[in-house]
Amino acid sequence: MADLWLIGIGTGNPAHVTLEAKEALCKATLVMVPRKGPDKADLAALRHRILAESGSSAPVVEFDMPGQDESLPYAERVMRWHDRIAQIWAGTIATRQPNGPVALLVWGDPGLYDSTLRIAERLTPRPRLRVVPGITALQALTAAHATPFSTVNGTVTVTTGRRLREHGWPEGAGTVAVMLDGACSFQHLPAEGLHIWWGGFLGMKEQVLVSGSLAEVSSRIISTRARARERHGWIMDTYLLRKNWPLSG
Secondary structure, eight states: OOOEEEEEOBTSOGGGOOHHHHHHHHHOSEEEEEEOOGGGHHHHHHHHHHHHHHTOOOOEEEEEOOOOOTTSOHHHHHHHHHHHHHHHHHHHHHHHOOSSOEEEEESBOTTSSOSHHHHHTTOSSOOOEEEEOOOOHHHHHHHHHTOOSSOTTOOEEEEOHHHHHHHOSOTTOSEEEEESOTTOGGGGSOOTTEEEEEEESTTSTTOEEEEEEHHHHHHHHHHHHHHHHHHHSOOOEEEEEEESOSOOO
């Protein structure tokens, strides 16, 4: 099994790609690019643009991402989906037989809120992994809103929309970060005293932002998200929730 390099490329702005990432792309001998259907063709196109701007001359092979079996329980569905992706990776690498590192361009940072590392662990034999960090959606969100990720002596909990819906506000959390929440689970929380910073298509030219008291902007976020998703066929979004903001004193 060839070395596998997981390279973080930020959240949609080619300027997010670090010098380390560009150097790694130039040293890779094969680059695998996922296709996620015609609605998300611009994601593959962006990866090709990043490769071109990095100066990489490695051959590129595209592969189709498999779908998930929605009839299965969530955990089993994701596990089987990851198994299938790992099989595709392994088959692609075996077919092309690269004589050096294989690179995957990973949205955001491969080590944060991404399944790439878990999929790589399924490969047999296990490749030698290298992870090149990238700008995350959380960084892009806080930068876009010019707000801090944490507060003085405060705690931050990164969770999922599913857990927010099922369990409510995490115990002891001052700030909660949620990514890819298609159900807009914030609408199920008691809105009093909560502030939200929401963003879709972070880092891209299509970026949309909404912030304010959750009670005042919840419906605006939901409608803005729906319009953006209808316009583009997909959306990736992230938000922060914080209690008692702005803090006095």
